Amino acid sequence: MRQIFVSSTGQLNSRWATAFSEAEILSSVSGLTVTGSPAVVWLDTSNMIAAEAKRAIAQSVALGEPVVVMAATPGEAEAFQVLNAGCVGYCHVNAAAEQLREIALVVEHGGLWMLPELMQRLLALSLRVVPTEHNSNTPELNELTARELMVADQVAHGATNREIAESLEITERTVKAHLSSIFGKLEVRDRVQLALAMNSIPTHATVN
16 A cells, blocks of 8 residues: 655655655645555644644545554544544654554554554553453454463553563564464454453444
8 A cells, every 4th residue: 555644844754764665745635635546644743733633634534545643742632532533543753664564554454553552541441431251261262372362361451562572582573473363363453453352342342
């Protein structure tokens, strides 16, 4: 998919360019058009006032492409606002190139991505709103290997790939491979759906 960055600077920063060698840049959402080529829209709101950002998000989402909002100081309240507005990703404007590629992979496959610490808060809120008993004996979980179950359980507690790798003494690449397998076996699209499923909360409760 194409990667289109929208920033008032009109320039790709070094991390965006490193993440996507063929990334495109626009100075405003007015230049966005619907074409036959699918794209992920990365919206830089770091230099926008709240009202301006709200309009830009609405215009971007209306095109029907996955939209990722990049903020200067990501926060919980804004995260829920942009997700409720129809965006599928929320991150720091200076996120590392590797993280940007991870976000793109998730949203390109129809998933939702947010910062790990915000996901932890979302999961904590979900568990308070929908208290349930964790059931490790479901047929779906029985399809996981012992190591996959360990990885999935840590995701359910909001752990990052790095934290999981350190805890299980494996590489982050191996963690990603396990997650890919887990997503396929449990038929979930992202870490949020996996965490909710592991906590026995219906995955239809996630933002699509």
